[in-house]
Amino acid sequence: MDYDYHLVVIGAGGAGLAAAVSAAQQGLRVLVLESEAEIGGSTQRSAGMLTAAATSVQRALGVEDSPARMFQHYMDLNQWRVLPGPTRMFCEQSSTLIDWLVELGVEIPAQLSRNAHMPGLTRAGVEDVWRGHVPKDQGYGLIQALDRARRRLKVDLALGSRATDLLRDGPAVRGVVVDDAEVTAPSVVVACGGLAQNPELVREYFPDARIAGDSLFVVAAPGSRGDHVALAERHGLSLFGRGWGLLLVTAEFQRFHHWQSGFPPPARIHVDSDGRRCMDEDAPYAVSPGILKQHGGFVWAVFDETARTGLPPGYADWAADRVLEEVGKGIVRRADTLPELAARIGVPPANLVRSIERFNALLGNGHDADFLRHESLAAKQVDPRLPPVETGPFYAVRMLPAELVCTHTGLRIDSLARVLDTGGRVVPGLYAAGEAAGGILGERYVGGGNSVAHALVLGRLAGQQAAQRVHEAGSAA
Ligand SMILES: Cc1cc2nc3c(=O)[nH]c(=O)nc-3n(C[C@H](O)[C@H](O)[C@H](O)COP(=O)(O)OP(=O)(O)OC[C@H]3O[C@@H](n4cnc5c(N)ncnc54)[C@H](O)[C@@H]3O)c2cc1C
Structure with missing residues (x-):
């Protein structure tokens, strides 16, 4: 033929x-x-x-x-x-x-x-x-x-x-x-x-992409x-x-791949719906969506005013002004004190305060005995001694598996x-x-x-x- x-x-x-x-x-x-x-x-x-x-x-x-x-x-x-x-x-x-x-x-x-x-x-x-x-x-x-x-x-x-x-x-x-x-x-x-x-095919063949709801972006x-x-x-x-497929963990307001989006501030803590720290905030992208799934699909990233104002310029999403815009929309929650912030995100205040005190003590010394984040930070050449989360106002935003990369x-x-x-x-x-x-x-x-x-x-x-x-x-x- x-x-x-x-x-x-x-x-x-x-x-x-x-x-x-x-x-x-x-x-x-x-x-x-x-x-x-x-x-x-x-x-x-x-x-x-x-x-x-x-x-x-x-x-x-x-x-x-x-x-x-x-x-x-x-x-x-x-x-x-x-x-x-x-x-x-x-x-x-x-x-x-x-x-x-x-x-x-x-x-x-x-x-x-x-x-x-x-x-x-x-x-x-x-x-x-x-x-x-x-x-x-x-x-x-x-x-x-x-x-x-x-x-x-x-x-x-x-x-x-x-x-x-x-x-x-x-x-x-x-x-x-x-x-x-x-x-x-x-x-x-x-x-x-x-x-x-x-x-339609994503719904059928990769239903985890639904966890992020309207925040999903491809x-x-x-x-x-x-x-x-x-x-x-x-x-x-x-x-x-x-x-199966790859979803990357992003803040609820992110819409771009990190090259454009920028990165959340290193001095942040991820807590679950109980207000407890639940992961290495820099866990590799290969495993972080799985960790979130374990905690009901999302975690809250909590950071303070020093971290917000220290965000480097030039990025579309993780920028100091953009965070304030998202406060206006109610996507990023803000409060003057940690107990007030806890109330806004619906987690027990005592747990959030305790988690942050421990986070500050561990990462202030550059050794995260709980989640080994100092190792992830060192691998990225970031000083593992992080500044404390302590200066109000405080911010919280949901982190979700929202960026769909491949299937x-x-x-x-x-x-x-x-x-x-x-x-x-x-x-x-x-x-x-x-x-x-x-x-x-x-x-x-x-x-x-x-x-x-x-x-x-x-x-x-x-x-x-x-x-x-x-x-x-x-x-x-
Ligand atoms: C922003 C981003 C960053 C990434 N970074 C990495 C990374 O660093 N490392 C990594 O391993 N993976 C990464 N990935 C995933 C990786 O790039 C892809 O999974 C991989 O490149 C897919 O290759 P492919 O050839 O299968 O598909 P593609 O490169 O998408 O090629 C498929 C081609 O087929 C064409 N096509 C579709 N249907 C038809 C049809 N019926 N007839 C004719 N043509 C058709 C499409 O238009 C497309 O050009 C990234 C993905 C994205 C989006």
Whole structure:
């Protein structure tokens, strides 16, 4: 049978471009379909941080690591509820991903980095070892390098082209439907991202996003409409990862990712609905939504006038004036004394006062015996000796899991990125990568850099597998 292409890739984000480039490196004729007017998807918006083990960057910095160690950490954090085979593959393939990207022109310097904005090797909180690789120019830098490779390898790109269905030939795929046209190919990679921008699918597949109510805001790219879910329904494909995704904890009035939003003042305490301190206020984003869930979905951040007036200028949400505006709207509560503030937020005053006295005593000395926050602060290079919360007026605002970053319900894959149907059978020629793939991304976001690494590792593997399939079949377009 004659095909238009050897491979059609649905989506020009990180996963899709990685698939296209790796397949083209093996000599395949590839078409990438992108529904939007520009490439990049959520990957382009991201910090581009990648989790990867036993890499050349780690070695150059003397960091000892192995895929086996990463696997153990990954599985433990996810309580072994993700698929072991694909996850082992992910950890193993992450090692060579970094060198592949560097060959394509991505710059990841062998230097320690203290945050997701400084290129190098970092640690975003939960990792057992320095494993977060931050590329120069972040997600934008990754996409640019992949797209340059795409052009060099003469991979076709069709912008404004939304794939709406798969073409089948018996159990196997034979192409895709794009608007009213058909494009044929013996292999298809579904890399259309997540479902965060589709409220109906979010309700069904990630109900935790409802906890934040009207405060929910989505930072994922507009193309994250979950088109893979319709493909699953229509073609009897299996989905995996229901109920999982990444929500970041933000103040009730925040509307932007922290790059624009800014950060709450370090001298703040998080208390539960009983007025008791209940967490490390700087707990890693991988685990903080889970901690909030444990406490009924939200906590109160309490801070004082010194902290408010000390907020640095230049940010959209966490700015001194903005906090006052939110007081006016009743979102931030204010009172002259702590017992009055406790009454405003409906917690027992004695508990709040006691919690703050203890917080001031512990963090004033830079050693948080209760929640070990001094360690999180030190990791961020913030002096763990915090100023006390003691100068009225005092403020309180709800902290909620309100920033929806990505979702984890995808087409169930095996350890070769092949899509499985609801009967557990491989669908010949069909691969999935990135957020559209299910099995590896779990309830707990691992890293720094779980999702971008997952997109690129799977994309690269899917491209290689498609090439192997084409070469084995000896088919030519
Ligand atoms: C602000 C922000 C910061 C983040 N920071 C990090 C980070 O530092 N590290 C990390 O690991 N993760 C991070 N993430 C998450 C991570 O970026 C994404 O989960 C990951 O990049 C997804 O890659 P993808 O290729 O699956 O999807 P995308 O990059 O979203 O690409 C999917 C593409 O498919 C297109 N598409 C959709 N449907 C169709 C269709 N039917 N036909 C054709 N095209 C279609 C979309 O328009 C899009 O371009 C961040 C996310 C955001 C939003």
